[in-house]
Each structure stands twice: as structure tokens, then as C-alpha cells.
Amino acid sequence: MTYSDDVIGRARVASDATLDEFYEVLKGVNAGALWTVANDIEPWFPQPKTVPALWKYRDLRPLVEQALGLVKADDAGRRVIMLVNPGKQDGSAVVGNVYTGLQIMGPGESMTAHRHMAAALRFVHEGKGAWTVVDGQKLTVGPGDFAITPSGAFHEHGNESDDTNVIWQDGLDIPLVNAMDAGFYQVHPKLYQDVDPVPNHSYLKYGVGQLRPYGFEDSWSKRYSPLFAYPWEQVYDALHNVAKASPGSECDGYILEYSNPLTGGSVMPTLSAHMQMLLPGQATKAHRHTGSVVYTVAQGSGYSVIAGKRYDWTKGDIFCVPSWAWHEHVNLDPNEEAFLFSFNDFPVMRSLDFWREEIMRDNDGHQEISE
Numbered sequence: 401m402t403y404s405d406d407v408i409g410r411a412r413v414a415s416d417a418t419l420d421e422f423y424e425v426l427k428g429v430n431a432g433a434l435w436t437v438a439n440d441i442e443p444w445f446p447q448p449k450t451v452p453a454l455w456k457y458r459d460l461r462p463l464v465e466q467a468l469g470l471v472k473a474d475d476a477g478r479r480v481i482m483l484v485n486p487g488k489q490d491g492s493a494v495v496g497n498v499y500t501g502l503q504i505m506g507p508g509e510s511m512t513a514h515r516h517m518a519a520a521l522r523f524v525h526e527g528k529g530a531w532t533v534v535d536g537q538k539l540t541v542g543p544g545d546f547a548i549t550p551s552g553a554f555h556e557h558g559n560e561s562d563d564t565n566v567i568w569q570d571g572l573d574i575p576l577v578n579a580m581d582a583g584f585y586q587v588h589p590k591l592y593q594d595v596d597p598v599p600n601h602s603y604l605k606y607g608v609g610q611l612r613p614y615g616f617e618d619s620w621s622k623r624y625s626p627l628f629a630y631p632w633e634q635v636y637d638a639l640h641n642v643a644k645a646s647p648g649s650e651c652d653g654y655i656l657e658y659s660n661p662l663t664g665g666s667v668m669p670t671l672s673a674h675m676q677m678l679l680p681g682q683a684t685k686a687h688r689h690t691g692s693v694v695y696t697v698a699q700g701s702g703y704s705v706i707a708g709k710r711y712d713w714t715k716g717d718i719f720c721v722p723s724w725a726w727h728e729h730v731n732l733d734p735n736e737e738a739f740l741f742s743f744n745d746f747p748v749m750r751s752l753d754f755w756r757e758e759i760m761r762d763n764d765g766h767q768e769i770s771e
Contacts, residue, residue, distance in 0.1 A: 544632025
């Protein structure tokens with residue numbers, strides 16, 4: 401006889417012919433014995449199916465551009481090359497319950513409007529002329545800019561440039577929505593939205609985070625941020641200002657969260673995003689936490705150690721960190737800062753009281769790197 405686990409307090413029921421026959425009877429009535437799966441469904445610590453991985457932008461970019469000539473954007477719904485996790489290729493999750501992909505729009509293209517239950521965000525890699533209309537508000541975005549498309553908000557995208565492709569990165573909570581059996585999708589009844597005549601309406605109203613409209617505006621009652629776009633220049637300056645006044649985080653360097661300017665909370669109830677700056681030559685200490693993270697290199701070059709393996713990165717590269725995986729970052733450039741954009745499902749973890757975090761204290765806070 402063998403035991404599945406010989407640790408006190410864990411399922412360790414011996415297997416024999418009588419039990420095997422009993423299990424077959426249970427199957428016949430659509431039932432099962434908890435002790436046969438208990439150690440798998442209640443592990444000592446998180447055991448994600450997705451694994452750490454890195455995608456090189458130089459490899460993805462020509463394929464994204466190739467898609468431009470192969471399919472029309474509206475025929476495809478959206479012309480996106482999605483990233484697939486090598487540890488779990490049977491779903492849309494790049495890591496945990498988070499999806500990401502690279503979308504390309506050619507000069508003069510515009511897509512029809514739709515909405516869905518999944519919340520979405522955008523980070524612009526390259527190209528000028530990109531715009532998105534979210535609930536009737538037209539936003540113009542460029543490289544390094546971050547924008548949100550909240551759950552249930554009608555949205556459409558386009559590129560008003562005459563000669564430049566736009567590539568931006570989509571991030572969505574599609575796997576979470578599908579896991580909860582809560583998915584809805586609707587095409588706009590007019591195909592295109594009626595657009596507010598003032599571009600970047602939300603930024604003009606809420607773009608200065610410490611100031612908010614008072615006395616002349618109906619109160620904002622939605623659970624997502626009233627600010628739909630966050631310019632790169634503002635974030636860049638803010639990180640340098642923080643660096644003048646703070647020692648930063650031992651695990652993340654100088655890091656800021658894109659926030660709802662009215663509450664200080666995450667931009668959407670299920671997704672949050674950050675930008676962090678690593679000083680020239682800086683190496684952070686390792687930590688781990690519940691929740692999954694997708695990183696995009698906004699500027700610079702370096703490497704991250706994730707679960708004991710080194711991943712070298714440069715501008716445009718994308719990598720992921722699964723829940724409870726040790727990770728740390730190193731800026732290899734001795735003269736220039738490195739910037740990492742990231743998005744995650746931390747709001748879900750915190751809302752459900754699933755949040756846990758741990759900083760590595762052994763080995764001076766650094767992992768041993770395996771080959």
C-alpha cells in the first residue's frame with residue numbers, strides 16, 4: 401500500500417481494492433471522496449498552473465505587423481496577438497487569471513464600438529495617432545501612456561496617423577470573468593459612439609490627482625476611476641520626484657500605482673497597474689505575494705530573477721510572475737534608469753482577503769540562480 405502524503409494533518413488514506421470499488425460507485429452517482437483530492441485542492445501554498453515566462457518584443461513585433469496584412473481588424477474583432485503561457489496553453493491566461501496581447505492598428509484605421517464584462521487596460525508601445533473612445537470620451541494616447549476601459553463601458557479604438565502603425569498592449573481580466581461564469585458582450589447599437597466634443601475630457605477634469613471638481617459637478621459614483629488616461633510624461637516626472645524625497649522600496653525600487661484620483665484606490669475593481677523606476681545599477685531584494693503580475697519594460701535593460709531563474713529584458717519585452725513566486729529585479733545600465741510598467745489582479749486578492757506577502761531575508765535577500 402502507498403500513501404499520497406505521510407504528513408500528519410494531510411490526507412493519507414491507503415489505496416486498496418475495496419476503496420477503488422467504492423470510488424467507482426461514487427462516480428456512478430456524480431460524487432467523489434474528498435480525501436482523494438484534498439492535498440491538491442488545498443495545498444500548503446499557492447500552486448499556480450501558469451509559470452514564469454518572458455516574451456521578447458523583437459520576436460513578437462514582426463508577427464504583430466504581419467497580422468496587419470492578413471486580417472482586417474473588424475473581421476477579427478480586434479487584431480491582437482495574444483501571449484500564451486507555456487505552462488497552461490489551453491486557455492487565455494498569460495498568468496493566473498490575467499490576459500494580455502499586442503494589438504496593432506494601421507494608419508487611418510478605426511474599429512466599431514462594443515462593451516463586455518471584462519475590464520481592460522492599454523499600454524502604448526509605439527506609434528503616434530492612437531485614440532480610444534470610452535463611454536463617449538475620446539482619449540488620445542502615445543508611447544508610454546496608460547489607459548483604462550472599465551467593465552461594461554462601450555469603447556472603440558483607432559489610429560488617426562497617416563503613416564504610422566500603432567502597437568499597444570491590452571490587459572484584461574478575461575480568465576477571471578470566465579472562471580466566474582459572468583461573461584457578457586455587446587456591440588454598440590449604432591456601431592460607433594456619440595463622441596464628447598472635448599478630447600481628453602477625463603484628463604482635463606481629473607488629471608491633477610490632488611485636485612478634484614467641487615460644487616459644479618455631479619459626484620462620481622462608479623467603482624472605477626473617472627480618469628481614463630495617464631500620460632507617460634506625468635508618471636516619469638512623478639517617479640523622479642519621489643526618488644528625491646524617499647529611499648523607495650527594497651523590493652521594487654521607486655514604484656507608483658496608477659490610482660483613482662477620487663479614492664486613491666486602484667483604477668478598476670479587478671485590475672491595478674504600476675510604473676516603477678530602478679536607478680542605474682540598482683538591484684532589488686526578492687519578495688513574493690499572492691496575485692499575478694504582467695511586466696512590460698517601458699525603458700532600459702536588465703534582468704529579473706523569478707523562481708530562481710534569470711530572465712534578461714530590454715525595452716518592449718514582456719514577462720510574467722505567477723502568484724507566490726519569488727522575484728527580484730536588476731537594472732544593468734550603470735548610467736540610465738530602467739522603467740517597468742506592470743498590471744495585476746491585486747484588487748481581487750485584497751477584496752477577498754487573499755493578500756499575502758513575504759520578503760526574502762536569507763542570502764542577503766537574493767535568490768540562488770539556477771541554470
